[in-house]
Amino acid sequence: MNACSRRVLAACLALAGVMGVSVAEAHKASDAYLQLRTDGTAATLRIDIALRDLDRDLVLDADDDGLLRWGEVRSRAADIESLADRGVRMEIRDAQGAACRAGAPAPLQLEQHSDGRYAVLVRTWTCAHAPAIGTLSYGLFATTDPTHRGVLVWRQGGAAKTAVVVPGTAGMTVALGAQTGSEPARTHSLAGIFRDGVHHIWIGIDHVLFLVVLLLPAVLRRESGQWHPADAWRPALWSVLGVVTAFTVAHSITLALAVFDLVNPPSRWVESLIALSVLLAALNNLRPVLVETRWRLTFLFGLVHGFGFANALKDLGLARSELAAPLVLFNLGVEAGQLAIVAVLVPLAWAARRWRGYPRWVLGAGSAIVASSAIVWLVERLFDVQILGVGG
CATH class of the missing domain: 1.20.1250 (Growth Hormone; Chain: A;)
Incomplete structure (x- = not known):
């Protein structure tokens, strides 16, 4: 030859x-949505995780009929919360640097997104002063879906910020104050959105x-x-x-x-x-x-x-x-x-x-x-x- x-x-x-x-x-893109919001001396994190992803890892469809019912999801609420707690770790500190106290998770809810149903988990932190800094470590589906991404939305000084986080992200700083670190956060978030566009067409x-x-x-x-x-x-x-x-x-x-x-x-x-x-x-x-x-x-x-x-x-x-x-x-x-x-x-x-x-x-x-x-x-x-x- x-x-x-x-x-x-x-x-x-x-x-x-x-x-x-x-x-x-x-393959449909595997995304979870995280919204971090502040109100006075409280900070609330909402996590939306696709039921199709949870079903893959936890086998929520107990009767294996291809349909996920509310009863099947609700009966596994503790397992879903445990998976979310292991995969998404958030620490909040106030303007004085003191750690905020995390409350118990709210009851599990479901939300319809454009690409299917999602489990919604909400937790609130109480601070002595206004929340100033969040530290996020992210590892959802790290061993079962390397294409998974988390999309974080938060507000800093009244402006919306977005960032795309991948499994394995550790110690990511989220500035909640009016000006602290605003430009680095903006640069990171816009670069993440660009990379997410590449990611979505490739998968x-x-x-x-x-x-x-x-x-x-x-x-x-x-x-x-x-x-x-x-x-x-x-x-x-x-x-x-x-x-x-x-x-x-x-x-x-x-x-x-x-x-x-x-x-x-x-x-x-x-x-x-x-x-x-x-x-x-x-x-x-x-x-x-x-x-x-x-x-x-x-x-x-x-x-x-x-x-x-x-x-x-x-x-x-x-x-x-x-x-x-x-x-x-x-x-x-x-x-x-x-x-x-x-x-x-x-x-x-x-x-x-x-x-x-x-x-x-x-x-x-x-x-x-x-x-x-x-x-x-x-x-x-x-x-x-x-x-x-x-x-x-």
């Missing part, structure tokens, strides 16, 4: 790896595969009903730019509309339409209808994907006037994550395009696998069921 053949084989194997990454499971395998199946044909040309390798890189580059630009513009529009509550479609329908978009994009590779104008399909369904991205910001509990910076930083993070995927995928596809098996095995078989997975996701999301234990 000569050097050229080895490079093509390596590119094809790498493309197969891209196509095969968790293709059977469209959203349905978003990733939508892009992948749209980009794989970009290095080919369609003639007489057959795929042929592109001879020049400029047409391929324009095809890639068309897809990426259409996706970026479309999801940016609906991300903003959803975050500001101007348009608020049900999460179940959004997730179902995202699965449908992946299915149609894959089928278009198998039975091409749109070839030179794939960007139109990208733009249409990119609007739906934007609603999916919005779920990560909608549950922060921020006022509309406070959402501008997080929205911009999160969207920039999504774009950075998207460009990283393009930067890896397109050169591999270009290197492998002349392999005669590319149209059949990379584009054809890869699109067929993605289409099959998308059908599973679509059925699961439409009818709220699980097929063969695959999470939609």
Whole structure:
């Protein structure tokens, strides 16, 4: 095997790896929401944890019927509180440096978020003076879900602050006073929101595969009903730019509309339409209808994907006037994550395009696998069921 053949084989194997990454499971982002609020000499921490994450670790569904009922959750309240106490440790000190006294946790409650039901745990600290500093250590789901993130919202001098914390965070300082440490806290929180945008597209395998199946044909040309390798890189580059630009513009529009509550479609329908978009994009590779104008399909369904991205910001509990910076930083993070995927995928596809098996095995078989997975996701999301234990 000569050097050229080895490079093509390596590119094809790498493309197969891209196509095969968790293709059977469209993992929903695992987020917990923490709100730290002060009132006079008291500080209250509210933690919202997704029931799907708690069920994975604690097996809350006692009768294994796929439905979590309030009785099943309530009967495990002590276990949920214990898990939260181990995973989220908060110390509060007042303006004089004295430790505040933590009260007993409030009774467990449930809250409906945009992506499902959450357990709500609330604890209040009583201080001798106004609360000034919080110290957070975070380890929720550290051993069972490395993709998990916590989103902390608090107020400092009347301004809302946000930070994304990962399992393993220890001793993070949260300034509650009017000015102390305000600029470092702001820098940290905005950087965290940017990283969370990257994180959300990278773990959203349905978003990733939508892009992948749209980009794989970009290095080919369609003639007489057959795929042929592109001879020049400029047409391929324009095809890639068309897809990426259409996706970026479309999801940016609906991300903003959803975050500001101007348009608020049900999460179940959004997730179902995202699965449908992946299915149609894959089928278009198998039975091409749109070839030179794939960007139109990208733009249409990119609007739906934007609603999916919005779920990560909608549950922060921020006022509309406070959402501008997080929205911009999160969207920039999504774009950075998207460009990283393009930067890896397109050169591999270009290197492998002349392999005669590319149209059949990379584009054809890869699109067929993605289409099959998308059908599973679509059925699961439409009818709220699980097929063969695959999470939609």
